[in-house]
Amino acid sequence: MTNEKTADFFTSYRKISEMWEKGLNDFLFKAVDNKELIGLTKVGVDAHSRYVERLKRNHELIASYWNLPTKKDVANVAELTIQAEEKVDMLEQQIWSMQDAFAATFQEQQTLIQNVMEFNQQMHNELIKTAKGLSADVKKLGNEITEAADLKNIEEMREELAGMKEDLEEMKNLLKQAKVQPELAGSST
Incomplete structure (x- = not known):
């Protein structure tokens, strides 16, 4: 029962509102359609706009x-x-983008520096290995040169000994001849 009374109330309220709206619309339409009212309104609006303009100028002057x-x-x-x-917002955004770019660049630089340091370390290790290998090779060559020099010295000594041997043989022969000749000289007398 209460739902029917509420529905009736809203229905009747809506009908009354529609009647008032229609009546006001008709009144406004007739009022606006009146040429005398439009002319009078125009004069009032012009006077009011001049008054407002004058107030603005005076207000600015006093201010x-x-x-x-x-x-x-x-x-x-x-x-x-x-x-x-x-x-400021644009500058903040630019600063943030620059900070991001700097951070990325810094990270790239760190990576590059790390790679260069690793490369330098590898080169250093290879240089040490090469230096050790060359040092061993130089020692071997030095030993070989020393051995070659020793062999040359031995060969020279052998040649000298051979020469001395020949000299000794000659001396022996000369001594034998010298012994044989006095004997020959003594037997002929």
Whole structure:
């Protein structure tokens, strides 16, 4: 039962609202259609706009004498503030992107430096290995040269000994001849 009363109330309220809306629309349409009212409204609006313009000029004049901000000044300041905030936001974004770029570049540099250090370490290790190998080769060559020099010295000594042997043989032969000749010289006397 209460649902029916509520529904009836809203239905009747809607009908009354529609009637009022239609009546007001008709009244406004007739009022706007009146040429005298339009002309009178135009004169009133023109007078009012001149009055408002004069008030604005006087207000700006008084504000300039007393150094007070006007609505226009406040609007300009608000606009400049908004522009400044937008520029600050843009700068912040640029700074963030630059920081990200710097971080990425720094990371790349660190990686590059690490790679260069590893390469240098490898080169150093290879240089040490090569130096040790060359040192061993130099020692071998030195030993071989020493052995070759020793062999040469031995060969020279052998030649000298051979020469001395020949000299000794000659001396022996000369001594034998010298012994044989005095015997020959003694037997012939």
